[in-house]
Amino acid sequence: MADKKEERKEKAGDGRVKRAALSGIAAIILSLFLIATPYVMRSYNVSQNLSYAQTPPAPSICPYWMPCCACVFAGMTQVTTTIIEQAKEYITSLVFDQLENLINDQINNLTGGILNRGQGLEENMETWWDQFYNYDLRPALANMMAQMHTSRMDQTRQIGSFWSADGLNTKLKSLETKELKANQDARPSEHVCMAMTQAGGMGRAHAFTRAVRWGIEDERNNVGLGTAGSLGAGGSATVTQARWDRLANNFCNDATYAGTVFGADCPPSPSGYDAVDADIKPTQTVLESLTIPVKQSPNALAATEQVVENIAGIDVVQGMTAQEMDSLRGQRRYLASRARIAKRAAASSPALLSVGWRAEGSDMSLWMQEFNDRTGSSLPVSDNPSYSEIMHALTRYKPSSGTYGAEMTVDTLNLERERYIVSSIYLMQLRDYFELLERVALTLAVDTSLMLDSHAASQPSGASSAPSARP
16 A cells, blocks of 8 residues: 555656646747747748839838848849748747647646545545444444443342342341331330330239239228227227328318318328318229329328228227137137228229229330320320329320321331220220220129128027128
């Protein structure tokens, strides 16, 4: 390819030299023609005139264009004219030929230059394309394809890793869900659910509820049996005096008989608990109180015990000697006294159940405050909420606030948990209802027993020697 270029350059140089030489020759001939033409034409005209006149020429009108010093012979004018005409024709033809050749050469040179320039442009384009494709475009395309392949492979790897990660997360979530469900089924109080029915404080509150019921019941039985260390050890008179003192010191009302019923002015009511006439207000003292502060306020505990005593009453076994206890009559009287104590305890069981539900002891004040904040509750929170206060928040205020279960309906696990929570709340309420029904059944049994005793006592003598068991 380089040899062809050099050959074309040499040919182009030779052509330019030839064209320059021909152009120079043509220019010289054209110049001579332009210089000689006026003189030739002038000599021709003079010769014609002299020939017609048949007179010798004067020196001043020599027919030659060069100065002459001789006269023209006769007949020479025509010869000279012929020669001049032939020279003119020759010169004219020569000039025209040269001019034609010059024009043809110029046209050929122009056409050849255009063709050469087009061919050179074509060769340059071929050279540029060869270099561009082989050294620029093709390597760039190969590099780009390599980059695209690498990017595609990396993208494929990332997508595959995403799928693997998603599958792994799904498996781990499923495993975690199963483990959590198994733990909840095995130990439901281990976790605090979002509805917070399985918190540890619930069991603590329920246990404290039983402890309060048992404690008050044991204390009443000890008084009735006259156990050593109790008020009943001093007899019924001591019990009556203690109840009177409690009334005067804790439940005194200045408005009762103008304040003269106790013989003195009533002491001021302790701060934090309104105990005035609390012993005769079972609804206000027990039923309307979500939490009774039996641990913090002695007046609250005294009012609660007094309400139960006023509802169910209290019996005190009269003291008996050893001789009386050995006799059949004494044994019957003692057994009848214990029967009355049992009936009093059964009659007081519904009231004690309500008191136990409302006794403080869950230690869940922080939990209740957070619960109220989440549900938008405006109820005051006790320092030590009772079982009844917790159940009231779960079963009454929370559903009516419009936020019940708002956080629980997000995924399947939470829906399942919410279903268990609602079911557990229903079961807890049913359990409480059954406990109340059991105690109501006891009171019905007590009432039936008292009616039987009353009926037996009303029979003629000899039908029954048992003393009346009605208190």
